[in-house]
Amino acid sequence: MSTRIGILGYGNLGRGVECAIRQNPDMELVAVFTRRAPETVSILTDGVAICPVAEAAQWKDKIDVMILCGGSATDLPTQTAEYAKYFNVVDSFDTHARIPEHFANVDRAAKEGGHIAVISAGWDPGMFSLNRLYAGAILPEGKDYTFWGRGVSQGHSDAIRRVPGVKNAKQYTVPVPGALEAVRAGENPELTTRQKHTRECYVVLEEGADAARVEEEIKTMPNYFADYDTTVHFISEEELLANHSGIPHGGFVIRSGVTGWEKENKHVIEYQLKLDSNPEFTSSVLVCCARAAHRLAMEGGVGCKTLFDIAPAYLSVKSGEELRAGLL
């Protein structure tokens, strides 16, 4: 069974989905929907329609799963529920605090439309969430830690770019090695925000800008930097492009807990990601969730799901027999 995919929104994430589809022989890209003028958008795959987003609903019988590749701030809160009326949909909604509300809206729309919607797929939320769930179910008496990085935070990079005098910037979130080691050793430390992560900023100044003032403004910026140990490196635009144009990310989910009648035995479960491309990894998760969404829909399923609600076998192209013989 092949799954016909539509991509809605063609930025880094949409392009990542397009690349991931090529790596999965059971997936077929049939159309890309864009808010830009379609003739100005060029994609990588030959023979795929590029359509204005307003025409999406007309494709409802030609697409098995629509992957929504917009942003969590303004696109997905309305798009996912809207398109769940016409399609099985998958999104990577990642505003953790608003997930319950998003779930409720999308669940209602998907049930009305008779479709499956998978939300918040990716790595955090996504694979990190799954690992928090599994580890907590196995070791009910324990403590969870999530560390992010070393990797580029788009939100923090944008915040630096808004400081007057800054021409360009890239911000890396970096786990504190000592904190990570203490957690791994099962010491269950209490860690403040400052003790878990540091922030490294690579900044290109506008001609004539005051470096000391810019540095001070960055380091004291509330929410973004004030609670962290932040270092600011001023570099040239050439150096930024040469050494900081990638979007790597990753991180660690660690749970340490105890078992035994006297809680005498300690266990540490660690899940770690090292990603050259944050959006391409997220896209790869979206594509296997699209496979699951299609299968769930074929079985008559409706409503909103997260990775928590999907039996792992639905994500894999392999059959139950193949999985049991080869991977169990």
Add this chain to the structure above:
Amino acid sequence: MSTRIGILGYGNLGRGVECAIRQNPDMELVAVFTRRAPETVSILTDGVAICPVAEAAQWKDKIDVMILCGGSATDLPTQTAEYAKYFNVVDSFDTHARIPEHFANVDRAAKEGGHIAVISAGWDPGMFSLNRLYAGAILPEGKDYTFWGRGVSQGHSDAIRRVPGVKNAKQYTVPVPGALEAVRAGENPELTTRQKHTRECYVVLEEGADAARVEEEIKTMPNYFADYDTTVHFISEEELLANHSGIPHGGFVIRSGVTGWEKENKHVIEYQLKLDSNPEFTSSVLVCCARAAHRLAMEGGVGCKTLFDIAPAYLSVKSGEELRAGLL
């Protein structure tokens, strides 16, 4: 909803299940079944029946899930299918090559009995298998590696104890650090058996035994040691008891793969376990699978399942709302 649990077989694993039940307020231990004379068996929990295994079937309306804590060599191949006639069951069957056959037998019996059976729960098979599945679904173009250790292999320790002149022994399986580092770096090395793990043996000799001959016999033992770099340490019985009486284990599942139109981006997914007690960790997985088995059965499910077939949320005591608000 509380789940009434029976334990069949009271060795390390059965005792581990008993301890894990105490850590899960929604789980209740109601009876332990043993092949020994019940009056010779003492358990940790007050007020729980200890019964001869022959009486198990009489408990079929008083137990929601029977956790089978026998061995994979001779117990589980017959027990799991047998008890699936009367109960929802969970086992930790770990003979990888015979899983398809075990699954087929248990599936037939569970369907006839109208029950849910979860087989091969634990960490390998179990959590390691899940991680192989998820990582392979996300990164279809890549390579899987599983390393075990540092930990005690019961089978290899037993093999050493069968060598004439050996009074007692403990064997540790140890991943080769350089191999692990190459895999983590995404180098996708081709590794032979010898390049992945070494074997460390701590051996207590019988009075007057020939150490050189014993060492030679261990190191050249086919299947167990001949394909590995093996070191043999002769120690006193006191030292063995003092320093090697635990049963720690653990290991690593690592997949490295590529994404991007030109496969230009590399990603490494790593899952790692560090366990003070191998059987207690396995038991903890069995207990959350018992929760899932009970829920699946309440929904009318029947037949054999593995962790591949169970939506993660079924393993957790938390509701869907709590999971989405707190862990996603």
